[in-house]
Amino acid sequence: MKIITKNYEETQQAGELLAKEIKKTPLVVALEGDLGAGKTTFIQGMARGMGIKEQITSPTFVIMKRYGLSDGFFYHLDCYRLNSSKDVLDLGFKEIIRPGNIIVIEWAEKIKDILPENTLWLKFEYLDKDRREIETR
Ligand code: ADP
Ligand code: MG
Numbered sequence: 001m002k003i004i005t006k007n008y009e010e011t012q013q014a015g016e017l018l019a020k021e022i023k024k025t026p027l028v029v030a031l032e033g034d035l036g037a038g039k040t041t042f043i044q045g046m047a048r049g050m051g052i053k054e055q056i057t058s059p060t061f062v063i064m065k066r067y068g069l070s071d072g073f074f075y076h077l078d079c080y081r082l083n084s085s086k087d088v089l090d091l092g093f094k095e096i097i098r099p100g101n102i103i104v105i106e107w108a109e110k111i112k113d114i115l116p117e118n119t120l121w122l123k124f125e126y127l128d129k130d131r132r133e134i135e136t137r
Contacts, residue, residue, distance in 0.1 A: 002135040004127065011038045011132055012045030019049025019102075025072065026101045028116055030108030033124025035080075038132040039106045042124070043076055046104060050074055058106075064091055072100025079107040085114045 005011040018029075029046070031039040044056045052067045052074060059065040059078045067074040075096055082088065088111050096103060097116060108115065125133040 002133060005038070005132050005134065007130055008038070008041045011041045011134070012048065014134060015042040015045025015047075016049035017045075019046040022050075022102065025099055026097050026103065026116075028097065028119040029102070029104045030112070030115060030119050030121045031104065031106050031124060032109050032121065034126060037124035037126045038134070039124050042122070042134070043104050043106070046102075047074060047076075050102065063087070069100065069102070072098075072102070075101060075103045077103065077105045079105060079110040082107075082110050085111040089114060 003014060005014060031042065033039055040056070040058045047054075047056045047067060050069060052069075054067055056067075056076060059076055063077060063079070063082070065076045067076070073096070077088065079088065093114065105111070108119075108121070121137045123135045123137055125135070127133055
């Protein structure tokens with residue numbers, strides 16, 4: 001599936017829609033795409049769709065942030081600065097893949113060797129100043 005959003009709100013709405021469709025957990029959502037392609041914007045919408053009230057910002061400097069859900073946690077990871085999957089494993093990555101949790105990962109291609117088989121992959125592309133393409137693979 002492929003969609004083109006025309007402003008950041010549409011990208012947030014796409015994330016919100018996906019969040020509302022999530023029926024089974026744990027789920028890993030892997031986001032690929034360059035800086036500015038809309039990954040964090042999409043995740044803000046997902047968080048809103050899951051009822052998270054806090055403001056989601058990019059966790060680039062801390063790698064991983066955690067937000068409470070009714071029966072688990074919403075984890076937001078950003079692997080931009082990572083060189084290997086081991087850094088994420090050292091944070092206890094394997095233990096967070098458990099029922100009740102949703103795990104969304106920016107620059108997920110950097111740690112693809114440790115992601116579950118059923119990971120949902122989304123590819124983000126910058127088309128022009130306001131348009132972004134989001135494609136599932
Ligand atoms: P990434 O996390 O992929 O680096 P961000 O979501 O942080 O990207 O940044 C996207 C930037 O592009 C934001 O400043 C946002 O306002 C802007 N933008 C413009 N049009 C769009 C769009 N259609 N979708 C998402 N972001 C957009
Ligand atoms: Mg980002």
